[in-house]
Every structure is written in structure tokens, then in C-alpha cells.
Amino acid sequence: MCSLILIYLLILLKIINMKKLFLNLLVIFICSVVSSAQTAPTKYWIKFKDKNNSPYSISIPAAFLSSKSIERRIKQGITIQENDLPVNSWYIDSVQNTGAKVLTKSKWFNAVTISTTDTSVINKIMKFPFVVNVEKVTKYKKKNIEKDIDIDFSENNAKKNEEKKDQKDLSTSQEYHYGKGKNQIEMLGGIYMHNHGYRGEGMTIAVIDGGFYKVDKLSIFDSLWINKQILGYKDFVSPNGNVFNEATHGMSVLSTMGGNLPGQLVGTAPKANYWLLRSEDTNSEFPVEEDNWVAAAEFADSVGVDVINSSLGYTEFDNGYLSHTYADMNGNTCRVTIGADLAVSKGMIVVNSAGNSGNDNWKYIGAPADGDSVLTIGAVDPTGDYAAFSSIGPSHDGRVKPDVVAQGLNTYVVSSNGSVYTSNGTSFSSPVMAGMVACLWQANPNKKNTEILDAIRKSASQYNEPDIYLGYGIPNFPVANKILSEFNTCCKPSENSFNLFPNPFTNDLIVVLNVMNNDKANIELIDIKGKLVFSQENYVLHKGCNYIILDTLNKINKGSYIVRIRTFVNGNSFSHKVIKS
Numbered sequence: 001m002c003s004l005i006l007i008y009l010l011i012l013l014k015i016i017n018m019k020k021l022f023l024n025l026l027v028i029f030i031c032s033v034v035s036s037a038q039t040a041p042t043k044y045w046i047k048f049k050d051k052n053n054s055p056y057s058i059s060i061p062a063a064f065l066s067s068k069s070i071e072r073r074i075k076q077g078i079t080i081q082e083n084d085l086p087v088n089s090w091y092i093d094s095v096q097n098t099g100a101k102v103l104t105k106s107k108w109f110n111a112v113t114i115s116t117t118d119t120s121v122i123n124k125i126m127k128f129p130f131v132v133n134v135e136k137v138t139k140y141k142k143k144n145i146e147k148d149i150d151i152d153f154s155e156n157n158a159k160k161n162e163e164k165k166d167q168k169d170l171s172t173s174q175e176y177h178y179g180k181g182k183n184q185i186e187m188l189g190g191i192y193m194h195n196h197g198y199r200g201e202g203m204t205i206a207v208i209d210g211g212f213y214k215v216d217k218l219s220i221f222d223s224l225w226i227n228k229q230i231l232g233y234k235d236f237v238s239p240n241g242n243v244f245n246e247a248t249h250g251m252s253v254l255s256t257m258g259g260n261l262p263g264q265l266v267g268t269a270p271k272a273n274y275w276l277l278r279s280e281d282t283n284s285e286f287p288v289e290e291d292n293w294v295a296a297a298e299f300a301d302s303v304g305v306d307v308i309n310s311s312l313g314y315t316e317f318d319n320g321y322l323s324h325t326y327a328d329m330n331g332n333t334c335r336v337t338i339g340a341d342l343a344v345s346k347g348m349i350v351v352n353s354a355g356n357s358g359n360d361n362w363k364y365i366g367a368p369a370d371g372d373s374v375l376t377i378g379a380v381d382p383t384g385d386y387a388a389f390s391s392i393g394p395s396h397d398g399r400v401k402p403d404v405v406a407q408g409l410n411t412y413v414v415s416s417n418g419s420v421y422t423s424n425g426t427s428f429s430s431p432v433m434a435g436m437v438a439c440l441w442q443a444n445p446n447k448k449n450t451e452i453l454d455a456i457r458k459s460a461s462q463y464n465e466p467d468i469y470l471g472y473g474i475p476n477f478p479v480a481n482k483i484l485s486e487f488n489t490c491c492k493p494s495e496n497s498f499n500l501f502p503n504p505f506t507n508d509l510i511v512v513l514n515v516m517n518n519d520k521a522n523i524e525l526i527d528i529k530g531k532l533v534f535s536q537e538n539y540v541l542h543k544g545c546n547y548i549i550l551d552t553l554n555k556i557n558k559g560s561y562i563v564r565i566r567t568f569v570n571g572n573s574f575s576h577k578v579i580k581s
Contacts, residue, residue: 041115043103043288046125047133048091048110056085068304072347076448083108091130098124104236104295108342113137113291138286179264180420183382184407184432189477190268192551193439200272203438204231205307206300207254208293210280211246213416215254220261220414224274229258233276234299236292247282248416249427253311255414256428257435265412265420268435275305285317294339301346306441308348309434311427313355313366326364330396334367344373349449351434353426354378354402355391363392365402370395375437375453377430378470379408386469390426393468402471404460406432436477444484455480464544479547482510498574500563504581511548513565513574515541520568523548525561541567556580
């Protein structure tokens with residue numbers, strides 16, 4: 001390339017009779033520019049030995065954690081630990097002084113990720129007594145990158161609020177017109193939760209993804225901007241980047257949670273607050289993205305996030321020798337998995353897609369979906385059946401994965417032109433679930449993250465007989481809410497069993513029925529005079545535990561009743577006395 005430029009310049013400069021000296025200088029300059037453009041940085045992960053002589057102290061957490069982050073820990077009895085302390089600044093300065101560029105920092109791993117074009121820099125870093133490990137996490141791969149653009153968040157937000165100040169708040173109504181996305185939220189009992197006032201208010205969700213193209217412009221996100229529900233955004237791939245010029249993936253993911261376009265698509269948590277965090281470089285796949293993910297999760301922790309949605313997964317990389325194996329999916333090997341479990345240990349809930357490898361040679365879940373503390377989400381079709389692309393379990397050490405499932409086939413999302421259309425992937429079943437997790441936690445603000453997760457699994461359709469495809473099955477969030485607030489039991493898997501709660505009840509009654517085979521049933525409510533006051537026919541029962549919500553009993557009179565259930569196939573009959581108070 002340099003030689004071609006030289007030839008062109010010789011012809012041009014001969015024509016215009018420029019001096020030879022100027023020609024030589026110009027050629028040298030251009031060749032040096034071309035040469036530097038072809039030399040690109042390699043990225044490395046640098047792990048430090050300790051946090052000795054840190055200016056921070058675990059006894060003064062307000063110096064490095066937000067009040068919301070500290071409050072989250074206090075509510076759940078979580079202590080501040082050494083891995084909460086920032087990385088020593090003088091370690092970082094020493095690394096930077098070698099000529100390396102520090103990209104991200106990790107206090108949980110006591111490490112930094114750097115980039116450099118000079119291998120001698122790495123030799124210098126390895127000689128530092130406080131450095132214990134240096135690991136290459138990417139090899140440069142040429143790609144087309146648009147120029148990064150700096151955006152001042154406060155000015156951008158103020159401008160949007162000024163432009164939209166006369167628009168109506170789309171989220172004030174108690175009842176939503178869900179439009180095309182009704183099935184994906186109704187499957188989880190989300191409409192019931194919304195109608196009871198749980199729409200994500202007061203909860204903060206971090207969306208860790210590959211970009212949020214046009215989220216600052218599309219009308220489906222207007223209410224998030226108007227109500228200042230987007231708390232901020234940050235790019236961990238290109239620190240000065242504009243996340244709204246990057247990939248569309250995060251945009252579609254966000255629409256399933258925070259979207260609010262009545263009559264077309266309403267998300268599962270339209271009143272939650274959001275942080276938009278870019279960790280994924282969609283042009284390539286290297287382990288450095290795991291480090292970006294950890295940095296994003298640490299940031300989410302520090303600003304007080306409650307729920308992380310991560311529609312990302314890591315298995316195989318562009319450089320094959322860096323790739324993971326299924327044996328690595330044991331919950332304790334991949335850095336991103338360890339980071340996700342650490343995030344949960346700080347009191348957050350991490351909701352992660354299982355992956356879309358069900359039809360591939362890999363077929364299993366990826367990382368961090370293999371984390372033992374991660375709520376891993378598989379995909380089903382609109383009828384609740386397994387979607388063939390959804391990655392399967394178990395984890396390599398035999399744990400149930402995925403944990404639960406949601407609609408990931410023909411899921412409605414927003415497109416870059418603002419229209420609502422269907423898309424497929426656990427990338428979308430995960431945020432559908434994450435929004436509901438936020439609503440459930442809103443309803444039970446004094447519960448620990450582990451209690452929320454436990455109730456979600458217990459409420460699921462095949463809790464007693466999980467499998468490698470659906471895990472514990474499709475959760476029922478109204479039931480999970482009841483488990484957390486009033487009732488803490490599940491079916492007996494070895495026998496037909498029947499229970500109900502709460503008893504006495506005021507409005508809603510939940511029937512808990514375990515059956516040994518798939519069946520159908522009629523459900524009846526009979527008063528003390530033998531009069532039938534309520535019936536529900538042909539209710540489909542799945543083998544295992546079934547939670548049946550009777551939410552239309554608010555108009556019946558107070559008094560004693562008998563709930564009777566009769567199954568069709570097996571001819572079983574159950575009855576239980578209940579009191580309406």
C-alpha cells in the first residue's frame with residue numbers, strides 16, 4: 001500500500017514540480033501513518049497480588065459505593081468485603097506508565113484489562129512485584145468501526161424532556177393495552193401482577209448488552225425518558241462511545257421489559273428504572289468481552305442496581321485455542337460466570353439467557369448461564385412447548401439448567417424503524433423474565449435475592465420433575481408472590497395431593513394440585529347449601545405440580561365453601577373447605 005501511494009505521489013509531484021525534499025518528507029509521513037494504521041493493539045488481563053495500603057476502607061463504604069448499593073446490602077445482611085474495595089490506583093498508574101492503555105478495572109478480581117501494540121510493555125508489567133498473572137484476552141481482528149461520539153447524558157436527557165414535555169405519560173394507567181406482546185407476559189402471570197400494581201416501580205434493572213441503537217429516538221421508549229427511568233448508560237467496549245449508535249440487539253432486548261407502546265407492545269417492567277451498559281463487541285468474539293461484562297456488573301453493583309439482564313453467552317471464540325469447552329460449564333471456571341455469581345453475592349439478581357445452541361453441535365448452555373446463582377432462562381414457543389434452538393442443560397457438574405423458561409420463539413420486540421415484529425432467541429425470553437423478576441421483588445421488597453429466586457423456581461410448572469430442556473418449567477409469578485407473602489409449600493411429587501391458600505381468603509384463591517399424569521379437571525366452588533357459585537371447566541393439568549389461580553371470587557359473599565376438583569382421565573376427586581372473609 002505504501003508503494004502505491006509513493007508512485008501516485010511521484011506522478012503528482014512531478015507534474016506540479018514540487019521540491020524533492022518535500023516529496024521525501026511527505027512520503028515518509030504517509031508511510032508511517034499507513035504502517036501505524038496496520039498495527040493494532042492486543043488486549044491483556046493483568047491480575048494484581050493484593051490491595052495493600054488502599055486509601056479506601058470497608059468501614060467507609062460510601063467512598064466507593066452508592067447509598068442504594070449499601071442499602072441493598074444492609075437489607076439482605078451482606079457485609080462489605082475486601083473485594084468491594086477499588087483496585088489500588090498506584091498499581092494502575094504503574095501499568096499505565098509503561099505505555100499501556102487501561103481499558104477496564106475489576107475490583108472483584110483485583111485486575112485490569114489493558115491494550116498495547118508493544119510486547120516490551122508486557123515484559124515490563126510482568127516484572128512488577130504486585131502483578132501475579134498476565135493473560136492475553138484478544139488478538140486484533142480488523143473491522144469497520146465508526147468514530148466514537150461523546151455524549152453528555154444530562155444535556156441529552158434535558159433535550160429529550162424538553163422535546164417531549166407535552167406528551168402523555170404512557171404508564172399511568174393501571175390497565176395496559178398489551179397488543180401483540182400480550183401472550184409473552186400473560187404466560188408468566190404478568191398481567192395479574194401489573195393489575196395489582198407491580199410494574200417495576202422503584203426497581204433498577206441493568207441491561208448488559210452489545211448496543212442500544214436508537215433507544216434515544218424510538219417512541220416505544222418515550223415514557224422511559226419522560227419519567228427519567230433511564231438513569232444512565234456506559235460503554236465498556238469503547239469508553240468514549242455512543243451506545244445509541246451501536247448494535248440493535250440491546251434495543252430489542254430493552255423493548256421486552258421497558259417498552260411502552262400501548263396497543264402494540266408493553267414490556268414486563270414498564271415502570272422500572274434502567275441502566276444501559278454495553279459490554280459486547282458484536283464485530284468479534286474474544287474473552288476480553290467477559291472482562292467487559294464483569295466491569296459492567298461491578299458498575300451496576302456500585303450504582304445500586306437490583307436486577308441484571310444479560311442476553312449474552314460465551315462458549316467458542318474467534319481464536320479457537322481460547323474457546324471454552326462443555327467441561328468449563330461447571331459454574332467455577334469461566335471468569336464471566338464467577339463474576340455473575342459474585343454479583344449475586346452482592347445482593348443482585350442476575351438473569352441470563354441460556355443460549356441458542358440447541359440445534360448446534362455445542363447444544364449446551366454457555367457462560368455465565370452455568371452459574372449456580374444465576375437465573376438461567378431457556379425458551380418456549382407461544383404455547384409453552386420447548387423451542388428447539390434453546391440451549392439445554394444440565395451444567396457440566398449436573399445442576400438443573402436452564403432454571404426456568406419464557407417465550408423466546410415468536411417473541412415480540414421493537415425493530416430499528418420503530419415497528420413491532422417477532423424475533424427468536426433466549427436473548428428475548430431472558431428480558432421478558434427479568435422484567436417479571438423486578439415486579440416480583442417490588443411486591444416483596446424485604447425479601448433477599450435468594451428468596452425471590454427460590455419462589456420463582458417453586459412456582460414453575462415442573463418444579464418437582466425438572467428436565468434438561470425447560471428446567472423447572474414456566475414460572476407463575478402470582479404464585480411466586482403468594483409463596484413469598486403467605487404460603488411456603490410445594491406439592492408432594494410422589495402422590496396426588498391438593499392444597500389451597502390463603503385460607504381464609506379475601507379476593508384471590510390459589511389451588512395447589514399435584515397429579516401423577518397429564519390430565520384435565522373441573523373446578524367448582526359450592527356454598528354450605530350445596531349451591532354451585534363458581535366453576536371452571538376443562539382446566540389443563542400437567543404432570544407434577546399445578547398452581548391454579550382463582551381470581552374472580554371477589555364478588556361472592558363471605559362464608560364457608562367447599563372447593564371440589566374432579567379430574568377426567570384418572571377420575572380423581574379432591575375437596576377442601578375454605579372460608580371467604
